[in-house]
Amino acid sequence: MKKLQKISALALLVGGLVLTTACHRSPNDPGTEFAPQMYISKAYEPYSQTEKNKINPYGMNMRLPANNTVSRRFSNNVTGETSYQGDFMYYAIGKGDAGLAEAEKSLNPPFEPDDKVLAEGQVLYTRYCTPCHGEKGDGKGKVAELYKGVANISASGALKSVNSGHIFHVITHGKGRMWSHASQLNPDERWKVVYYVHTLQGQELKGRPIEFKAEKGATFVLKSVLFKTGSNELDESSKKDLDRLADFMKKNPTVTGEISGHTDNEGDAKKNQKISEERAKVVTQYLEKAGISTDKLTEVGLGDKQPKASNDTKEGKAQNRRIEFKIL
Ligand code: HEC
Structure with a gap:
């Protein structure tokens, strides 16, 4: 019993010493960094520079864009609105009715809907749109059982004739109860989905390349x-x-x-x-x-x-x- 008391007393003493040592530290001193390379990037970080850059002008990591560079943010800003949503992409048609009308009028897919594009469009549609719009686009997805008001975008619905620009815009900005999918799908992927939606709408695909087949009489x-x-x-x-x-x-x-x-x-x-x-x-x-x-x-x-x-x-x-x- 005595031995145990002695040990506890010793432990208290050591503990006290440790505590008092810790108390000496200035609260403003972050202490020693053991592995600076773990949190100081070796790459040229434009926003968190710690050392003078020996190569770039003014010792700065950050550099000016090359002359005549066009800012993508504003490159497609046809409505004159400033849209920061599609910031890092070329798409900057604003939200709202004016934006939608502009998209319908001015946007066209940048590539043709060949078989590969359609197959990829189907995969992406299945992943991102089927839960609400359903496999056939009729608005009967599983999520739609709870999330009401999902539009019917199939051949049997009122939206069967909306064009490519319209659908691209809706995917990008969302509309009404549908949210934007701009962060899930990059612009090329959105166009692929657009083409696939056209097949669900029963629309003839413009620009679909002819698939020639070597059959007599074809x-x-x-x-x-x-x-x-x-x-x-x-x-x-x-x-x-x-x-x-x-x-x-x-x-x-x-x-x-x-x-x-x-x-x-x-x-x-x-x-x-x-x-x-x-x-x-x-x-x-x-x-x-x-x-x-x-x-x-x-x-x-x-x-x-x-x-x-x-x-x-x-x-x-x-x-x-x-x-x-x-x-x-
Ligand atoms: C969380 C459910 C949900 C998901 C996921 C979803 N949508 Fe929608 N979508 C809706 C709802 C709800 C509406 C009706 C919007 C409104 O008018 O309020 C709608 C409307 C639409 C419309 C018609 C817009 C109009 O002009 O009225 C299109 C086209 C469309 N969605 C395409 C898509 C595509 C393509 C995808 C996949 C990238 C997708 N949606 C994913 C819920 C969803």
Whole structure:
């Protein structure tokens, strides 16, 4: 028992000494740093510089952007609003009705919706949108059972015709009860989701590249092939489908095909016939230049004889003026 008391007394004494030593310290002294490299970055940190930079001007880590650099924050600020939400991205169309209207009018996806883009869009949609909007976009996701008011963005809903810019804007800024997804999805990913939503809406995807298939009798409308009004000169846009076709024919050397020119029924039938022949010829010439032998291609002008849609509407007429490629 005595021994125990002695030990406790000793312990108290040591404890007291330790305490008194600790009390001597100034509260402003942080003490010794044992491993400064653990909290002082070796990298050139612009905002937390501890030593003079030996290389950069003025000894500063922080540097000015190169001359003529465009600030991304303001690069797309078409509404004149200052938006800090999309700060580090090129998107700075403001919130609200004005922003939404501007997005609808001015935004277009920066890439084409090929199969890979759509597949990725589906994965992202499933991850970020399905919980509320449901697999089909009808607003019947699991979360929607509790979080009311989820919009139906499928072909059966009132939003089936909203365009790419609209959807991109809603994903970026949110709308009403839907929150912004700008921090989950970068701009490219948002466009992929936009394309996938278009498929749920049942919209035809603009700019979808033609997937040529080497099947006898298969016919493809070369939608991007357009001519300058009243002439046979190919529009710049035409190259897209034509280069893809040339590529396809090179990869499938046994394929032979027919290029046919078609017009609407506007004006004189004979003239239309002639124009369609000439345009088919211009297309085969382009393909020839792209390295496709002329014995693999025949060309034919069909004038207004094979309309694809009604000639009674403007849209129908536009569909009828076309170049087709048929595999023989
Ligand atoms: C937490 C649930 C939730 C998630 C997740 C969600 N949404 Fe929404 N979304 C809503 C709600 C609620 C509305 C209705 C908004 C309103 O008008 O109040 C809506 C509306 C919309 C609209 C229509 C906007 C309009 O013009 O009325 C679109 C388009 C849309 N969402 C797309 C998406 C896409 C794409 C994703 C995935 C990136 C997504 N949403 C993720 C809940 C959600």
